[in-house]
Amino acid sequence: MKFAKLAILATAMAATPIAATAQDPGTTVFSQVDGTEVGVVESNDGATVLVDTGTYKAPLPSNLLAEREGQWTINATKDQINGMMAAQEAEANAKRDAALVEGAAVMSADGQPAGVVYTVDDADTAIVKSDAGIITLTRDAFAVDANGNLMALYSAEQLAANTVEVPEGAEILTPAQAEAKQAAAAGETADDAAM
Helix, strand or coil: HHHHHHHHHHHHHHHHHCCCCCCCCCCCCEEECCCCCEEEEEEECEEEEEEEECCCEEEEHHHEEEEEECEECCCHHHHHHHHHHHHHHHHHHHHHHHHHHHHHEEECCCCCCEEEEEEECCCCEEEEEEECCEEEHHHEEEEEEECCCEEEEECHHHHHHHCCCCCCCCCCHHHHHHHHHHHHHHHHHHHHHHC
């Protein structure tokens, strides 16, 4: 008889749906402060829950999430989390911009030397030059690593695959620099014609 009861209990437990956890992608996280939605869980590695607020994908320590009345909550509002993420982004961008200067050594995302910054223009484009040639990247393709080194956000293999050889003696310009030079030359030509 006990065996039959245990079997029925085990069957009932197996058939009972398990409540969603904060680890489940798609779970909505709410603010304990004002009860509004903070965002939706995108992923969880056990230590960090990535919550998409609609503005940022915020990595939140999993121990800060708690289940309250059937909802996963955090003791912050969406605006507070977005503000924190914006401040971190601004700080990271300031460090990157300070490091992204002509002559700066560049590492790949996987820690390999990628070359040096040859030029940076006002249109947020930089050219990295190596022995193999050049690669043109936008400013947001760079970051500063934990050691303060300028890093391209691509692997050495990806950078190599997109590097272009430069003929000996060729002038190296970003698209914006080339346009400015062309406009200046057109202006000089027009001035010469007017004389």
